[in-house]
Amino acid sequence: MTTLRDLARHLELSVTQVSRALNGHDDVSEATRLRVEEAARQLNYFPNRAARRLVSGRSGVVGFVEQSFAGIEREEILFATVTGLSEEFSSRGMQFVLHLAPKASGPERPDIVKTYDQLVRGGSLDGFVVTGPRPGDVRIRHLMENAIPFVVHGRTEEAAPHPFFDIDNHGLVLHLTRHLGALGHRRIGMVSGPQDFSYVGARQRGFEEGLAEFGAAAAPEQLRNGPMTEDFGMIAAVQMFSGPQPRPTAVICGNLRIAKGVYRALSALSLRIPEDVSVAAHDDVVAHERPELFFPALTVTRASLSESWGPLADILKEAIEGKDLKDLQKISPFSFLEGRSTGPARA
């Protein structure tokens, strides 16, 4: 294994100078820098990360911690996240570690914070990516208290400010609600994700805000929270449209899977889209679903999940480097695609 000393001897330079040359410091002449780089390539030199870490305090490795659970290998979103982040960090010369803690059977993730500690205290990891934040998230609180660098995909409002990258959940539901409201809809339903995630709350606020602009309000039975699956979309729509209460004239769906279930339910209930019910959704461009392939083509807001990995990597890198917080909070915009699934409300 070639070391810095080998290089230095070979070049008749000091170790110091070789190190500085390789790291692009400015007190090394252009000529020697080239000479050093050439020799490094020639001798097949790779810096020893452990040594570097030891002195500089950074290892260049970041991680993602998750508690394992049954069926985890079928979590497409989780793995889209892992693969996306892994690639992004690789291309930035960093390493990305997926750390799966063994399944636990306690109350609220008792040891996941211990895992963070262990990884960072051992000096193996520089920082973390956290996803699926909840209001008052233990993980975020713990990372902040211990000044461990991290970035959240999404955000929590309650806690003190932290680095994050998020899509404008509030704004996109507001947009969809306004769109439906302008078409004359007043009784609108929403089928969204699991109650305890922060983004679900944000969407709910956008929903209520939009309704309020038209003097409407959300009836509790028109607000359904559950897993983001086709099955849940179907169940929620059936309940919403076959119960005793007055039917909504439009539905907003949390993602395309839910929309698919809603389509199926409406079709089974002989309700036409958009004549009887307008349907709109948010599209996070995951998997193979496409709103154009719905029939009728689905009206959506769109913000691609796969475009978040780059920014997340950037933000975490900067957080580790100690940049200012205000550069580390980003909200990605969304686009709006009108399909044929939304139309004027029936009189």
Next chain:
Amino acid sequence: MTTLRDLARHLELSVTQVSRALNGHDDVSEATRLRVEEAARQLNYFPNRAARRLVSGRSGVVGFVEQSFAGIEREEILFATVTGLSEEFSSRGMQFVLHLAPKASGPERPDIVKTYDQLVRGGSLDGFVVTGPRPGDVRIRHLMENAIPFVVHGRTEEAAPHPFFDIDNHGLVLHLTRHLGALGHRRIGMVSGPQDFSYVGARQRGFEEGLAEFGAAAAPEQLRNGPMTEDFGMIAAVQMFSGPQPRPTAVICGNLRIAKGVYRALSALSLRIPEDVSVAAHDDVVAHERPELFFPALTVTRASLSESWGPLADILKEAIEGKDLKDLQKISPFSFLEGRSTGPARA
């Protein structure tokens, strides 16, 4: 951050002794060992991996390298592997890194070996898990040439011997073939995985060996290789049973998905199982498929994929510690479950 020196000062011991106490060496008295461990817990001490790596040459981190490709997040087996290994290594106090190299567009994985080099020369990784070996695999050759510790899930026969954990692919197909042969079948088809994987070759040899015992042989059109999907199973079965050539009276399927496709095809072709055609398969117990839930219940050999992660982790750990090769090659047994999908051959 608590260091060994802090501990030593606090205990009025030397750093050496504290280190040895913590690492369970035998020249430290029981009393002080307990004292040290207690203090370590008290002061919240975690060993610094970088420092340890620097001196001992080991980092306790192992990895899995894969080149990214479109749709990778839907690869259930890949992620069953990653999650399984991650958990196993975690529980052994090691870390498991998934390293996804960016998609390449060259010929045969030109840079994947460079990735291995970089990771191991940088001293970040101690060893690798390799899956999906092919005959004459570049990765395996490279790892062996450079004396980098690794373990293969599966094996390549051609190359020099290397550590591996494999299921008895040859044996299980031999078993199924014998089972069918004993029932009087002579024209047997097989639908197996992609040609270029080593395990497919092993299965094929088991198949031919079994047939030979009954004086039979495999016709080329009765041997289908392709992706392990339900769709491919269906296609292969249709081709096999609707072509001009004499029909097989039995089919062996590479896994349950293929078997599912074969069931569908036979049903569509109005062929009864097992009266017209016997079907047997290998079950690697992945996802939610279960041979008992087939109708009629499927006859299978079974070797659970999820039981390989533990042995793989053990073997890699031992390979890194420099154990003898002969302890590092393991073949897992399989079981046999007779269902109702196999019966005597028609006269």
Next chain:
DNA sequence: CCCGGCATCCGAAACGTTTCGGAAAACTTG
């Protein structure tokens, strides 16, 4: 010719751990 400034360079210390060789203390044995 001297001096300040600049461009390059270098020695040595430090990071936190393991390990080598040996030393002190405690027991055994005759």
Next chain:
DNA sequence: CAAGTTTTCCGAAACGTTTCGGATGCCGGG
């Protein structure tokens, strides 16, 4: 009680890198 053995301990070096403070040589300006 002396000599040997075992148990328990310790100092110092080493791993490969970065960085601090300073050194060297060279230039032009006065």
